[in-house]
Amino acid sequence: xxxxxxxxxxxxxxxxxxxxxxxxxxxxxxxxxxxxxxxxxxxxxxxxxxxxxxxxxxxxxxxxxxxxxxxxxxxxxxxxxxxxxxxxxxxxxxxxxxxxxxxxxxxxxxxxxxxxxxxxxxxxxxxxxxxxxxxxxxxxxxxxxxxxxxxxxxxxxxxxxxxxxxxxxxxxxxxxxxxxxxxxxxxxxxxxxxxxxxxxxxxxxxxxxxxxxxxxxxxxxxxxxxxxxxxxxxxxxxxxxxxxxxxxxxxxxxxxxxxxxxxxxxxxxxxxxxxxxxxxxxxxxxxxxxxxxxxxxxxxxxxxxxxxxxxxxxxxxxxxxxxxxxxxxxxxxxxxxxxxxxxxxxxxxxxxxxxxxxxxxxxxxxxxxxxxxx
Numbered sequence: 001x002x003x004x005x006x007x008x009x010x011x012x013x014x015x016x017x018x019x020x021x022x023x024x025x026x027x028x029x030x031x032x033x034x035x036x037x038x039x040x041x042x043x044x045x046x047x048x049x050x051x052x053x054x055x056x057x058x059x060x061x062x063x064x065x066x067x068x069x070x071x072x073x074x075x076x077x078x079x080x081x082x083x084x085x086x087x088x089x090x091x092x093x094x095x096x097x098x099x100x101x102x103x104x105x106x107x108x109x110x111x112x113x114x115x116x117x118x119x120x121x122x123x124x125x126x127x128x129x130x131x132x133x134x135x136x137x138x139x140x141x142x143x144x145x146x147x148x149x150x151x152x153x154x155x156x157x158x159x160x161x162x163x164x165x166x167x168x169x170x171x172x173x174x175x176x177x178x179x180x181x182x183x184x185x186x187x188x189x190x191x192x193x194x195x196x197x198x199x200x201x202x203x204x205x206x207x208x209x210x211x212x213x214x215x216x217x218x219x220x221x222x223x224x225x226x227x228x229x230x231x232x233x234x235x236x237x238x239x240x241x242x243x244x245x246x247x248x249x250x251x252x253x254x255x256x257x258x259x260x261x262x263x264x265x266x267x268x269x270x271x272x273x274x275x276x277x278x279x280x281x282x283x284x285x286x287x288x289x290x291x292x293x294x295x296x297x298x299x300x301x302x303x304x305x306x307x308x309x310x311x312x313x314x315x316x317x318x319x320x321x322x323x324x325x326x327x328x329x330x331x332x333x334x335x336x337x338x339x340x341x342x343x344x345x346x347x348x349x350x351x352x353x354x355x356x357x358x359x360x361x362x363x364x365x366x367x368x369x370x371x372x373x374x
Contacts, residue, residue: 113133139148199372220348278358286359
């Protein structure tokens, strides 16, 4: 801040605390402008003293050379050392040499890079790829469209044809069980089952059957089938009654029963009968046939002959020249019914050279096989 006076002031008249400043109050004579105008009470040195403050040494620092130590006394550097900066000083824990890899020949070739430089001499391809590349020409790799004899890609034209093969697309809304099939449904997962069951049985005899010595089918006896030697299927679908027959029912001894069913069925009958002479050895002609029966009353089964099932056996009946065999088969229809079906085999002497000769079945040559076809 400056003080301006209205009128000039006579310097000699200015005094402070009674002391006059005099004419040199505001001149260089009273206000020093150089330190040589001052007393050296602080003891500062001049060129006649020590001109070096601190250590007298030259240290060149750069990106790799830095101070190692720097010592001070009363704020003045008294000594210093330098060192080379290392990667470890910067916290690096890898190789100490920053230029450790300087050439790729220092590396193992685990990726199998090749140094084989040169011109492509040929390009091959395997199906469905096709190559038109030859030496010195830019290769042309392509996939041809597929044909009946060439593998390749599916063209959009072929795709459209393939995709439009049928217009009958959508969700199945109903599955109907046909003949021999059960189940089906109209929604969700449905199950169908075949109702055509494998049912079969082979009947044998535990005792022989002997005819009378009277000629003619009117004198026939029932072949004594009483054993299911082999059987398969639901229990009692095929059943044989032995000598006891059905309790209280006449004509039911040694008969075959096929259980009732709500479906029409077909069965195949196959039989084989071997006979020998009995009582007297002489020439004899024996007969075999099948019959089917139904209940004609609560206590009686009536039978009718199944044709064509007649078979005959001729036995020479002379010494060891004996025994004869016959065989046959038939397919029968068993309609749907609420009643069981019954069958039997008849055996008789058709004719003989001696009135006393009879025919007797041979166990290991006599069997009746029943098999459900549909």
